[in-house]
Amino acid sequence: MDADRVKDHFDEEAPRYDDLIVRLIPGYREQHDVILGILPFDRESPLRVLDLGCGTGALSRLVLDAYPNARVEATDLATGMLAECAANLAGFGHRVSYRELDFGSGDLGSGYGLVLAGLSVHHIDDEAKRDLFRRVFDALRPGGMFVMREIVTADTPGQTEADRERWRAFMDESGEDGRRWYEQSLGEDHPASLTDQLEWLRDAGFAQVAAPWRRINFAVFGGVRP
Ligand SMILES: C[S@@+](CC[C@H](N)C(=O)[O-])C[C@H]1O[C@@H](n2cnc3c(N)ncnc32)[C@H](O)[C@@H]1O
Numbered sequence: 001m002d003a004d005r006v007k008d009h010f011d012e013e014a015p016r017y018d019d020l021i022v023r024l025i026p027g028y029r030e031q032h033d034v035i036l037g038i039l040p041f042d043r044e045s046p047l048r049v050l051d052l053g054c055g056t057g058a059l060s061r062l063v064l065d066a067y068p069n070a071r072v073e074a075t076d077l078a079t080g081m082l083a084e085c086a087a088n089l090a091g092f093g094h095r096v097s098y099r100e101l102d103f104g105s106g107d108l109g110s111g112y113g114l115v116l117a118g119l120s121v122h123h124i125d126d127e128a129k130r131d132l133f134r135r136v137f138d139a140l141r142p143g144g145m146f147v148m149r150e151i152v153t154a155d156t157p158g159q160t161e162a163d164r165e166r167w168r169a170f171m172d173e174s175g176e177d178g179r180r181w182y183e184q185s186l187g188e189d190h191p192a193s194l195t196d197q198l199e200w201l202r203d204a205g206f207a208q209v210a211a212p213w214r215r216i217n218f219a220v221f222g223g224v225r226p
Pocket of ligand 1: 003006007057077081101102103104117124
């Protein structure tokens with residue numbers, strides 16, 4: 001899906017996103033505990049955070065709540081999502097700034113201690129993912145961390161298909177039309193295998209590359225800039 005279609009899609013989805021996403025993504029909230037659990041930073045120390053594809057602000061909020069001296073730059077290409085995010089995070093005042101950004105091509109900035117990307121990187125193709133991983137590496141300070149939660153594929157077509165069946169069943173059980181969302185994802189998304197993405201992170205220079213959580217076709221993974 002090109003950036004304009006992604007933008008239109010998420011602008012339309014913004015008002016109902018928070019209710020919907022927990023029915024579509026296995027372990028959506030559990031992923032938040034995992035992400036907080038792997039962050040190596042002292043809770044009181046200042047932390048500059050970049051949220052790539054912030055959506056309504058779930059990951060930004062997670063860090064703002066847990067790290068009282070964190071400042072977050074929340075970015076998204078969908079202005080409707082940025083507006084929802086700004087409304088949701090208004091209570092954090094000047095600790096959050098908002099920026100319209102296509103992370104596939106735009107300037108990420110530099111000097112961050114933490115870069116987060118939640119369910120956003122699968123919207124760009126694999127070559128663009130590899131390029132993004134290199135640019136995120138450059139945007140981090142030494143010791144900084146990159147954490148994604150993502151839809152991923154498995155290492156064989158058979159396992160990928162089996163995972164997608166289980167994902168459809170999960171959505172059906174949550175009261176959603178699993179087949180519809182699955183077909184939409186097949187048509188629009190560019191998920192890559194977890195194995196490849198861990199390799200691309202290492203290629204970009206990341207150390208401590210790991211995936212501490214995986215369920216069906218979703219994973220939390222990332223690495224540290226040495
Ligand atoms: C499924 S939502 C995820 C929101 C939130 N990060 C979360 O974890 O729940 C994906 C978000 O990524 C944004 N997005 C997709 N492609 C993007 C790109 N190339 N640049 C910036 N944002 C992008 C979408 O507009 C959308 O708000």
